[in-house]
Amino acid sequence: MPRKVTEEKQAEAQQLLEAPPATHLPAVAPDSLPKAPALTPEVNKQTPAVGQRVTRPDIRTHITGTTRYIDDLSFPGMLHVKILRSAHAHARILSINVDALHKMPGVVATLTGEEVPVNSFGSTYQDQPVLAVDRVRHRGDGIVAVAAETEQQALEALDAVKVDYEPLPAVFDPLEAMDPDAPKIHRIDNVYASKVIMRGDVDRGFEESDQIFERRYTTPMIEHVPLEPFAAIALWEPDGQLHVYSTNGRITLGRADLARTLSLPMNRIRLTATIIGGNFGGKNEIRTEPIVALLAKKSGRPVKAVYTRQEEFIASTTRHPLVMDYKTGIANDGRLLARSVKLVLDGGAYASWSETTVGKAAILAAGPYRIPNVRVEGRAVYTNKTVTGAMRGFGAPQVAFAYESQMDEIAYSLGIDPLEIRLLNGFEEGSISPTGQVLQAVALKETLLMAAKRSRWREGDL
Amino acid sequence: MxxxxxxxxxxxxxxxxxxxxxxxxxxxxxxxxxxxxxxxxxxxxxxxxxxxxxxxxxxxxxxxxxxxxxxxxxxxxxxxxxxxxxxxxxxxxxxxxxxxxxxxxxxxxxxxxxxxxxxxxxxxxxxxxxxxxxxxxxxxxxxxxxxxxxxxxxxxxxxxxxxNPPTISMDPETGQGKPFAAYVYATQIAEVEVDDETGEVEVLRICAAHDSGTAINPALVEGQVEGGIAMGIGMALEEEILFDAEGRQVNPNLTNYLIPTSLDVPRIEVDVIQSYDPLGPFGAKGVGEPTLVPTMPAILNAIHDAVGVRITDLPATAEKVLMAIKERAEVKPLGRG
Incomplete structure (x- = not known):
């Protein structure tokens, strides 16, 4: 339906342009202030709604800096939490002494893992303690949480905690961790998740190939760096319901995890996620929510925990580092005939989302190409490093770096244009994926041609 | 140069x-x-x-x-x-x-x-x-x-x-199955300049063509693509958590762990390719995560095109690129591809 631009609307737009500058508004807009007209009012009022460049309802507060994130929320009598983290990458905890903590100024309540009703969580395997009790497996493991009148008092109080450790041999390299003699990080084998994809006969494919390309690619550990770090506030409502405000991006599962760790019925928990200042996968699990809930119960007061930037790095999840061995057999005309891929994911100290990541990485590893013979093996391995988990792309950015780097190498080696070799091999409508799925709505070549047109790829050099 | x-x-x-x-x-x-x-x-x-x-x-x-x-x-x-x-x-x-x-x-x-x-x-x-x-x-x-x-x-x-999206479980030994109901596709082309004396890489322009099925809101699709590319530039060139020998992170702060700022983000030209997925709402698929997926290899392939070196371990920091340039210069003169 064509956009209706009436004279009246044009006059309205003109009025907007002539309106006094925004500085005439109060610095912080009270809630009662009438909403300013949207920048493109007609778009938001048009039908059909799909396909319109509708402006977001929250854009005004974002742009004016008046969006209220969890750190902007406060409740009367609210306490602040800080968490003592491990001094070792791998150690047995011999004793935790919090006696001196209660004498520290401002301290109202403390929490150790033994006080958590069910002290474990995790999206696939519940192998991660809310607070470590007898063992730490990386330096981000929390051991004692303290709630004090101010954040500073909570931080200073942590010095009074005494933890005795017996250091254990640690392993940081995922390839070393796969060695049967490597230190075991959990009771099970260090290789804790794997995925195999097989289609065709990859050995025969290599035999029939004119040339074979082999290379190892590696990617590092990466942090999500959301502008807003993890934050949570817990308070117990007069009717006995626990109300948690949290930066959790998955409240249905967040509530299930809270109910499990706290041994509470689900209807006794209300999980509210405010506007979240960036997720990128990192906020898909509970973090301090059980801790603030229990400290709020012990103290009888609302309790807030906000991660520092450093905690965001060391005590949240990160992107999996990958070691990727690619071997690709081709015909001299540029057709891909066989590809074998071996992936090792550094899974960090706890499972988190590694099983999903190894699965997605393996499924996507051969790239968007018609390759008759494919074999992919992916493995996720425990190490004594920061937990790796969900992050935008779940392994796909890593494998794409590998398969597209190798594609480029093949193209240059054969003297074929990198665009043309992709068009030659790329998925089309009805192509069959390495898992045997018939693909529909395949727009790969359209994207190749569009990007090439936009950048004037075929017109030659820069 | x-x-x-x-x-x-x-x-x-x-x-x-x-x-x-x-x-x-x-x-x-x-x-x-x-x-x-x-x-x-x-x-x-x-x-x-x-x-x-x-x-x-x-x-x-x-x-x-x-x-x-x-x-x-x-x-x-x-x-x-x-x-x-x-x-x-x-x-x-x-x-x-x-x-x-x-x-x-x-x-x-x-x-x-x-x-x-x-x-x-x-x-x-x-x-x-x-x-x-x-x-x-x-x-x-x-x-x-x-x-x-x-x-x-x-x-x-x-x-x-x-x-609930329809899927078919995967065979545990061969992985054969239908793990997902829908897929999206994308291509990015990066244009870079590599300083062969410092190894520094500057991304000048990225052309991104992304299929998201029907774009329910093209402006938001473009926004996602631009944000993803910024993230991809960080992963390609600078982001890396480093550990010491005792498993301690050495750069857990934004002073030493560098992420792209608005000044590092180049000209981005987004084309939204509209396909129609019969399973999606009004033919829509999605756009969130895939936006950064092609960015790293596009940049790394552009580095190779510029100076003929292939960095296979991310990130392609200036030090790493310069080292590779020096190694290559010993074998043959620097140049395209």
């Missing part, structure tokens, strides 16, 4: 969880004045998903985006949702919203059929009206129908629905 180079990379990416059920539910209430309220358990994490869900409900009900208010992110208020993960919100939650809106619309069409003297199947909701499909002049305002439904007929136009 600064040497120019360009690189291309494409990718595929799935929507939703791998095989595992990942349902979403939604409730749509049409108010007496013809506006609507959507309840969803998903969470807005900055990507604009609530705007998209509002547009989907509006489309199904024949009203505009401003006529829909979306309530989310509260387990006491909203129905279950698997959440803002796996690029699934538009596809999965969007389908739930669409189905819930369709259920509410059924009531509206039935009430309107009495008012217009036509069968419900002959009617459609469009442009704030319920009208005859084949004779659009025969119509009644949607607000009037909604008010009548609730006040006169005692049938508040309300719908609730769930959606």
């Amino acid at each position: 600064k040497r120019p180079g360009r690189g291309i990379a494409c990718m595929w990416y799935p929507i939703g969880f791998t095989v595992a059920a990942n349902p979403s539910s939604a409730v749509v209430k049409v108010n007496e004045d013809g506006t609507a309220t959507v309840l969803t358990g998903t969470v807005e994490v900055g990507q604009g998903s609530l705007t998209v869900l509002g547009q989907i409900a509006a489309q199904e009900l024949g009203i505009s985006a401003d006529d829909v208010h979306v309530v989310s992110a509260d387990t006491d208020i909203a129905p279950m949702d698997t959440g803002a993960i796996a690029s699934r919100t538009t596809f999965v939650t969007g389908n739930a919203v669409r189905l819930a809106a369709a259920e509410a619309k059924t009531i509206l069409l039935e009430v309107a059929s009495e008012m217009l003297g036509m069968e419900p199947g002959e009617l459609e909701a469009a442009d704030h009206r319920i009208r005859a499909k084949t004779f659009p002049d025969k119509q009644v305002a949607l607000a009037e129908v909604a008010a009548r439904a609730q006040i006169a007929r005692g049938r508040p136009p309300l719908g609730s629905a769930s959606f």
